[in-house]
Amino acid sequence: MYLEPRPGIAWPGPHLRELRDLVRVLLGLDDDTAVMIRQLACGELGYPPLETVVEVLPMDGKARRWTLHGPADQITENDLRATLLHHRPS
Numbered sequence: 001m002y003l004e005p006r007p008g009i010a011w012p013g014p015h016l017r018e019l020r021d022l023v024r025v026l027l028g029l030d031d032d033t034a035v036m037i038r039q040l041a042c043g044e045l046g047y048p049p050l051e052t053v054v055e056v057l058p059m060d061g062k063a064r065r066w067t068l069h070g071p072a073d074q075i076t077e078n079d080l081r082a083t084l085l086h087h088r089p090s
Contacts, residue, residue, distance in 0.1 A: 015073055022077055023054055026084050033058045039072040054084070064089035 020035045029035065034057040042051040050071040056064045066083050068075055 019054075019072065019075060019080065022080050023056065023084065026081060027056065029056065029058075037072060042069065054080075056089075 016037055019037050023029070023035045023037070024033075034055075036053075036055040036057065038053045038055075040051055040053055042049060047069045048071065052068045052070060052072040052075050054066045054068070066087060066089050068079055068083055070079075
C-alpha cells in the first residue's frame with residue numbers, strides 16, 4: 001500500500017536523498033541504521049543562517065551527529081566526506 005504524505009509535510013528532495021545515500025556509503029552503514037539529515041536555523045555569529053545536521057542512529061549502539069555550516073542544498077560529496085571521515089561526531 002502506497003502512503004501519501006500528510007498535508008503540509010514535504011517529502012525529502014532528490015538532493016537530500018542523495019546526501020543520505022552518500023552518508024550510508026561513506027560510513028558503510030547497514031539497512032537497519034537510520035540516517036537523518038535536517039536543515040536548521042543557525043544563530044551563531046560568523047556562520048551562515050542555515051546549518052545542516054547529519055545524524056546516524058543505529059539499532060544497537062550510540063547515535064552520532066555532525067553539523068555542517070551551510071544549507072543542505074549547498075552541501076557536496078566532498079563536504080560530507082571531509083566532515084564524516086575527518087571530524088569526530090558530537
